[in-house]
Amino acid sequence: MSLTEANPLALICELTHRCPLHCVYCSNPQELAARSSELPTGDWASVFRQAAGLGVLQADLTGGEPLARTDIVDLVRAARNSGLYVNLITSGLPLDETRLDTLLNAGLDHFQLSFQSSNEQIAEQISGTKTHGQKLKVLEWLKSRRVAVTLNFVLHRRNLHQMDEMLAIAESSSATRIEFANVQYYGWAFSNRDQLLPTRSQFDEFLIKVKTAEERLRGKIRVEYVVPDYYAKYPKPCMGGWGRKVMLITPNGDALPCHAAAVIPGLRFENIKEKPLRAIWEASDAFQKFRGQAWMTEPCKSCDRRTRDFGGCRCQALLLAGDPAATDPVCSLSPSRSIVDSVIRAVPASEAPIKIDFVYRPNPA
Amino acid sequence: MAIDPNSKPQLAPGVRLGENGSQRVLLMPERALRLNGPSLEIVSRCDGRHTVAQIIAELQKLYSKAEPHKVETDILGYLELLQKDRALDFTA
Numbered sequence: 001m002s003l004t005e006a007n008p009l010a011l012i013c014e015l016t017h018r019c020p021l022h023c024v025y026c027s028n029p030q031e032l033a034a035r036s037s038e039l040p041t042g043d044w045a046s047v048f049r050q051a052a053g054l055g056v057l058q059a060d061l062t063g064g065e066p067l068a069r070t071d072i073v074d075l076v077r078a079a080r081n082s083g084l085y086v087n088l089i090t091s092g093l094p095l096d097e098t099r100l101d102t103l104l105n106a107g108l109d110h111f112q113l114s115f116q117s118s119n120e121q122i123a124e125q126i127s128g129t130k131t132h133g134q135k136l137k138v139l140e141w142l143k144s145r146r147v148a149v150t151l152n153f154v155l156h157r158r159n160l161h162q163m164d165e166m167l168a169i170a171e172s173s174s175a176t177r178i179e180f181a182n183v184q185y186y187g188w189a190f191s192n193r194d195q196l197l198p199t200r201s202q203f204d205e206f207l208i209k210v211k212t213a214e215e216r217l218r219g220k221i222r223v224e225y226v227v228p229d230y231y232a233k234y235p236k237p238c239m240g241g242w243g244r245k246v247m248l249i250t251p252n253g254d255a256l257p258c259h260a261a262a263v264i265p266g267l268r269f270e271n272i273k274e275k276p277l278r279a280i281w282e283a284s285d286a287f288q289k290f291r292g293q294a295w296m297t298e299p300c301k302s303c304d305r306r307t308r309d310f311g312g313c314r315c316q317a318l319l320l321a322g323d324p325a326a327t328d329p330v331c332s333l334s335p336s337r338s339i340v341d342s343v344i345r346a347v348p349a350s351e352a353p354i355k356i357d358f359v360y361r362p363n364p365a
Numbered sequence: 366m367a368i369d370p371n372s373k374p375q376l377a378p379g380v381r382l383g384e385n386g387s388q389r390v391l392l393m394p395e396r397a398l399r400l401n402g403p404s405l406e407i408v409s410r411c412d413g414r415h416t417v418a419q420i421i422a423e424l425q426k427l428y429s430k431a432e433p434h435k436v437e438t439d440i441l442g443y444l445e446l447l448q449k450d451r452a453l454d455f456t457a
Contacts, residue, residue, distance in 0.1 A: 009397070055385055057397045085383060085392040110379045110394040148379020148394045176377055176451040177394050222451040 007055030008281060011084070012062060012248040012259075013044065015075065019065040021091050022128035022360040023116065025154060025189035025196060027259045028064060032364035033251040041071045043273065045078035047249060050277035052082040056247070062089040064251070073099075073106045080107030087112060089152075092138040093131060100141055110148040112179075113138060118165035122158055128360045139173040150177040155206065155228075156196040157347075163209045170221060178221055180210055182228035186260040186315055191359045197347050203231045230340050234305060235312025235328035242314060243287035247277075255280045257287055260315040264324045290314050295325050299333045368417055368444050372455040375413030380452045382408065393452050403428070407443055411453060417444065 017032040039047075048059060059079040066072055067090055079086045087110040088103070113135060116123040123132040142149050151170045153159075163180070170178045185193050198206070207227070214223040229236050239246045239258045248256045254269040255277070261267060270284045281287060289295065293306060300311040311317075312328020320329040321336040329336035376391075382400070383392040389400040391408055400408055406427060410420045421440050425433045447453045 010395075057383065057385055057390065057392060058395065060395075083383065085381075085397070087394065109381070109392070112394070146378045148377065150394055174378075176379075219448045219451070222449075 008051070008245055008247045009056060010058040010060060010246045011047070011051045011056045012060045012246060013047070013066075013079075014062055014064065014248065014250050015044070015066045015069050015072070016064040016251050017364045018068045019063055019091070019361075019363060020068070020093055020129060021065070021116075021131060022362065023126055023154075023188070024128075024192045024358040024360055025126075025156065025183045026361040027184075027187065027189075028361065029260065029262050030187050030191075030361075031262070032362070034365045036365075037252040038069075039249075039251065039253050039272075041074050041078070043253060044075055045082075047253075047272050047277060048079045048082040048084055050272075051247075052084055054278050054281060057085055058087060059084040060087045060089055065091055065093070067091075067093065067095055067099075073102050076103055076108050077106040080109075085109050090114065091127075091131060092135045095134075095138060097141050100138075100145070104145060104147055108147060110150065111142060112150040112152055113142075114152045114154065115166065115169070116154065117159045118162040118169055122162070125158070125356060125358075136169075139169070139175075143174045148177070149173065149175040150179060151175045152179040152181060154181050154183060155198075156183045157198045157202065158196070160198050160202045160206055163206070163213075167213055171217075176221060178213075178217075178223050180206075180223070180225040182206070182226055184226070184229065184313075184316075186263070186319065188359065188361045190319060193343070194346075195356065195358060197230065197343070198228055199347055199349060200231065200344070201349075203228060229313075229316075229328075229330045230344055232330055233332045235309050235316075235331045237309045238313035238316075238328075241310040242290035243281070244291070244310070247281060247287075255284065255286075257290070258315065261286065263315055264318055290325070297325055297327065299331075299335075300327045303333065368441055368448070369455065370418040370421070371416050372457060373413050373416050374411040374420075374444060374447075374453045374455050376408075376411055377452055377454050391447075391452065393450065396450065398450075398452075403439070404443060407440055408447075411447075413454075413456060417441075 016038055017028050076086055086108050088108055089112045092113050116126040120132040124130055153166045183189050183196050210225045243257045253272040267286045269286050270280045296311055300306050314324045317326040317328050318324040320339050327334040329340050380393040383390050389405050391398040391400055421437050425436045
């Protein structure tokens with residue numbers, strides 16, 4: 001039996017780990033890639049061509065901050081010319097209107113702008129920078145230009161009360177899509193979990209608000225959301241299943257099944273400078289490790305949901321249960337669910353601000 | 366949201382046709398829809414010039430063996446789906 005899935009649909013390209021922001025929940029690994037290790041333009045262009053040949057449809061150009069790459073326009077053009085749909089996942093700087101136009105002329109399809117808050121004060125607490133004003137400017141520039149726009153709001157204890165204001169920002173923009181992404185607790189966010197994890201009542205209110213917004217904005221703005229999975233009954237189908245739909249390339253060219261996979265001990269990642277993308281996807285140890293169902297333990301192994309959620313998240317199983325092959329401990333059926341319950345129980349009931357003592361992600365050399 | 370038969374649908378910004386091998390797809394932010402026979406015929410007429418009524422009439426001709434009412438219902442259902450995905454803009 002071959003464990004190879006048909007083909008990946010999306011290629012997440014961490015073009016750099018450099019970033020002007022220092023968000024306390026950054027999805028980059030804690031060991032950030034140095035500028036000197038970043039792939040040159042030509043290597044990325046080759047990755048895009050190979051990905052399109054493999055059946056990938058979407059390229060997510062992300063970072064760090066992808067606009068920190070001085071060759072970002074060439075990268076967008078190369079991805080588009082390979083036949084990929086080009087998403088730029090950005091904090092909106094460094095950018096001015098001229099640079100925006102060159103990106104669009106190069107073939108950028110979709111501009112996804114991240115927000116830390118609906119106001120400058122909380123945005124600054126979270127990102128360690130003053131960049132909220134620039135984001136609002138970018139939204140104005142986007143209004144007169146033909147490109148898909150998504151606003152991505154990362155949600156947590158300190159900004160969940162701002163959903164109405166966030167929706168108002170989106171509704172006054174040209175966005176056709178909003179993502180309300182509750183923080184997932186790996187890496188930097190795991191270090192800051194006690195200050196970011198929402199209360200149960202915040203979570204309940206979130207669900208009501210997001211569903212109301214989804215209904216109200218139907219046909220105008222597509223509302224998508226990710227729940228804080230500590231409060232969920234069943235785990236998320238992380239990455240749509242390990243090695244099943246998504247491939248991630250780090251700034252130095254390592255191919256990973258997900259953002260956080262490097263935390264799992266014993267996984268060896270292949271590099272696109274040494275092997276064709278197809279060979280990595282089809283046969284590399286890291287992609288094979290948790291593909292399919294053979295690796296599963298109980299209760300996943302015999303669970304009806306195993307083809308829907310794929311056992312949840314391997315990195316979370318490692319972080320919380322100490323075993324990457326365990327059932328994701330957020331699952332109510334997991335023997336380790338009590339670990340998650342005790343974390344939730346420790347969340348102060350009051351929504352009053354707690355002492356701010358964040359670990360900020362630095363900018364790599 | 367009901368669809369006005371006199372409105373003219375067109376692909377929203379950042380939504381475009383693409384292909385994956387020989388399979389035509391509709392590409393949009395973080396999503397792609399496979400297009401086959403009828404769905405491809407519908408999407409390729411979402412050009413801001415055809416009204417919904419015209420799209421229905423043309424497809425009823427194209428699929429003349431199918432029951433006309435069924436063709437209409439299917440087209441409206443598909444346009445609603447695309448509208449929900451925010452893949453279309455409708456102009457008067």
